[in-house]
Amino acid sequence: MPSAEHTEDDVSSGRADSGLPPRGTPKNYLMAWLLVMLKDLNLHGYEIMKELRENFAVVTDPGTVYRALRQLERDGYITSWWDSKEHGPARRVYTLTDAGTDALKLWSTALEQYRTNLDAFFSLYTGTWVKDRPDSPKE
Amino acid sequence: MPSAEHTEDDVSSGRADSGLPPRGTPKNYLMAWLLVMLKDLNLHGYEIMKELRENFAVVTDPGTVYRALRQLERDGYITSWWDSKEHGPARRVYTLTDAGTDALKLWSTALEQYRTNLDAFFSLYTGTWVKDRPDSPKE
DNA sequence: TCAGCTATATGTAAAGTGCAGACATAGGGA
DNA sequence: TCCCTATGTCTGCACTTTACATATAGCTGA
Numbered sequence: 001m002p003s004a005e006h007t008e009d010d011v012s013s014g015r016a017d018s019g020l021p022p023r024g025t026p027k028n029y030l031m032a033w034l035l036v037m038l039k040d041l042n043l044h045g046y047e048i049m050k051e052l053r054e055n056f057a058v059v060t061d062p063g064t065v066y067r068a069l070r071q072l073e074r075d076g077y078i079t080s081w082w083d084s085k086e087h088g089p090a091r092r093v094y095t096l097t098d099a100g101t102d103a104l105k106l107w108s109t110a111l112e113q114y115r116t117n118l119d120a121f122f123s124l125y126t127g128t129w130v131k132d133r134p135d136s137p138k139e
Numbered sequence: 140m141p142s143a144e145h146t147e148d149d150v151s152s153g154r155a156d157s158g159l160p161p162r163g164t165p166k167n168y169l170m171a172w173l174l175v176m177l178k179d180l181n182l183h184g185y186e187i188m189k190e191l192r193e194n195f196a197v198v199t200d201p202g203t204v205y206r207a208l209r210q211l212e213r214d215g216y217i218t219s220w221w222d223s224k225e226h227g228p229a230r231r232v233y234t235l236t237d238a239g240t241d242a243l244k245l246w247s248t249a250l251e252q253y254r255t256n257l258d259a260f261f262s263l264y265t266g267t268w269v270k271d272r273p274d275s276p277k278e
Numbered sequence: 279t280c281a282g283c284t285a286t287a288t289g290t291a292a293a294g295t296g297c298a299g300a301c302a303t304a305g306g307g308a
Numbered sequence: 309t310c311c312c313t314a315t316g317t318c319t320g321c322a323c324t325t326t327a328c329a330t331a332t333a334g335c336t337g338a
Binding site: 169201203227 | 324325326327328329330334335336
Binding site: 150184201226227 | 283284285286288
């Protein structure tokens with residue numbers, strides 16, 4: 001019977017190592033990027049993906065991008081139409097809706113909070129952290 | 140048979156809305172926070188959680204924190220022992236290992252990259268983005 | 279005795295992502 | 309013509325992280 005008893009229990013199991021930073025974009029950031037990419041331009045998925053990779057070092061796979069775009073569309077933040085005018089296969093071109101513009105604004109606010117958070121992390125990491133904490137020093 | 144054919148297909152299904160920013164901390168950031176909290180101090184889970192909540196506006200639930208700590212321990216980034224000296228129930232006190240210090244450094248580098256990324260997002264959002272892109276303007 | 283705070287832990291489900299692969303169109307070369 | 313490649317979109321699957329609910333236990337004070 002497992003319990004919260006304080007035994008010197010084992011610390012081992014078969015799992016992927018993950019105290020280390022993840023490879024890709026942090027969870028959900030992709031949505032913010034997709035929305036902001038469509039802020040002034042109407043683009044299709046493949047183009048967005050290429051832009052993100054080449055100009056912003058945001059690396060994601062096609063499946064994730066297309067899936068996220070469809071999700072944004074389902075939720076009413078973007079709308080799309082087919083463009084067959086150009087050479088090659090038809091592209092689904094996306095544009096931001098008013099709701100999408102609002103969502104982007106929310107994202108901007110949220111990401112500002114994240115940045116503040118990051119700054120706190122760094123000040124702690126570099127030892128510049130102040131705040132009155134009369135705790136005991138290490139050892 | 141579903142295919143990639145360009146039909147004006149439906150965009151609807153039953154799902155949670157998620158073009159909006161997530162509530163909690165972005166993916167995996169918790170690991171970075173736990174490591175950095177232990178940089179100069181030996182703390183137990185409950186204390187870490189309280190610190191994060193009160194001083195850093197990092198809100199997580201106990202289950203997530205304890206689970207993450209055990210994971211970090213399994214992976215060798217932190218070690219723990221039971222402390223029953225103080226009043227109240229025994230606490231599992233954690234300290235950073237050398238591997239944990241290294242991992243924290245990796246996290247710091249990764250988070251710096253994230254911050255650079257965030258800055259790019261904001262410059263795009265505020266319209267300060269430069270870079271030669273001879274694309275067609277919207278509409 | 280019993281409520282309430284401290285403290286740790288697990289089960290479960292939801293959500294996001296990476297990887298692999300399918301499918302389609304168009305153009306170029308053999 | 310046929311095949312190969314680049315462009316473009318989409319789905320299935322497995323894995324990871326997280327939130328929420330819940331269980332357990334020690335200690336303190338009424």
